[in-house]
Amino acid sequence: MDTQVEKAFPAERTCNYQGSFACLQCKQPCCDELFDASPYVERMIAGMERFEVRSEDVPRCPHCGWQLVPWVRDDTFLQGAAWRESIERYERFVRERSDCRVLLLELGVGEMTPGIITLPFWSMTAKLPDAHLLSVNISGDSAPLQLGSKAEAIQADLRTLLSVARVGDE
Numbered sequence: 001m002d003t004q005v006e007k008a009f010p011a012e013r014t015c016n017y018q019g020s021f022a023c024l025q026c027k028q029p030c031c032d033e034l035f036d037a038s039p040y041v042e043r044m045i046a047g048m049e050r051f052e053v054r055s056e057d058v059p060r061c062p063h064c065g066w067q068l069v070p071w072v073r074d075d076t077f078l079q080g081a082a083w084r085e086s087i088e089r090y091e092r093f094v095r096e097r098s099d100c101r102v103l104l105l106e107l108g109v110g111e112m113t114p115g116i117i118t119l120p121f122w123s124m125t126a127k128l129p130d131a132h133l134l135s136v137n138i139s140g141d142s143a144p145l146q147l148g149s150k151a152e153a154i155q156a157d158l159r160t161l162l163s164v165a166r167v168g169d170e
């Protein structure tokens with residue numbers, strides 16, 4: 001959602017379940033279209049006067065004229081063709097590996113919408129015969145007890161943890 005995953009993985013291997021700030025959508029939405037946010041953001045920044053965006057620089061839908069808004073989950077979130085395709089790709093990836101040894105990494109996941117990542121990961125860990133869950137979070141380190149030895153939790157700052165892991169790779 002914060003466009004960091006795309007820096008490490010090709011788009012066809014990611015799933016933006018909650019959308020991405022890299023894209024805009026029509027606020028209605030009137031169409032199943034995502035717009036690259038970069039040129040709109042650059043124009044808004046270039047035209048800013050004392051931290052205010054000029055009204056003529058507010059992104060507008062080319063089809064209906066309503067505002068374009070960040071493509072991130074809210075009550076008008078566009079779950080269109082691109083979103084459905086990425087969900088299908090993710091579900092196929094998981095399905096094809098259901099009999100394999102699977103490690104589910106839950107890195108820095110918040111508690112606001114547990115139905116998106118946390119609960120499905122718990123469910124997959126419980127159902128898949130050789131799946132394990134490792135969650136890393138700065139705010140807590142409790143693994144769900146019902147998963148027993150299939151789940152582990154680490155309380156850590158991801159920046160520190162990942163920089164140590166990177167040094168270990170070299």
Ligand SMILES: [Zn+2]
Nearest residue numbers: 026030061064
């Ligand atoms: Zn529109």
